[in-house]
Amino acid sequence: MVRVGQLMTAEPVTVDRGTSVIEAAKVMRHRRIGSVLVRSRDQLIGIVTEPDIIRKAIVEERPLAAIAVEDIMSSPIIGIDERRPITEAADLMQQNQTRHLAVTQSGKIVGMVSVRDLLHPVSIDEF
Template structure:
């Protein structure tokens, strides 16, 4: 069985609440990722994804310099334990209509799992 922890992205990129949508997009571009976690103080309060920026900013003709990420983020962040099978992660994404999950270990976020991660080639014997 392939677990979430085996294929997740361990590099977590965060930004502060109040950051503009344009800065979030620039951060995603710089790190070549499709999502960033939003934090307030030391707490993760949401996640902003590429589709959030496209649909909630660009697609509505809003000016991204003046839109704080908390206006477009998804909250709370949907997550899964790193020891769970990837099939459960895919089901959870489907249930919540999301392409990204926070990955938890003992209640702490230790990675991000995206639908792209689920597409990585895996041996059929491991399922």
């Protein structure tokens, strides 16, 4: 059985609260990722995804540099333990209508898993 920890991207990318949406989008483009976690001091407080930028920021018809990530982020962050099977991750994504989950180990976020990651099994024999 394939577990979430086997497919996650370790060391999730974060941006500080107050970062503009345009800067967050540049980080995502540069890192070739679809989401960033939002940090306030030492605490993770939300997540911003590509759909958030499109559905929440662009439609405001304001300059993206004038919109802060905390204005469009989703919160709280939905997480799943790294030892859980990927089928559970898919169910959790569907229940919460999200494409990204934080991956936790002993309650601490250690990675991210996206719906796209779930399409790449560790090996074909695992199915």
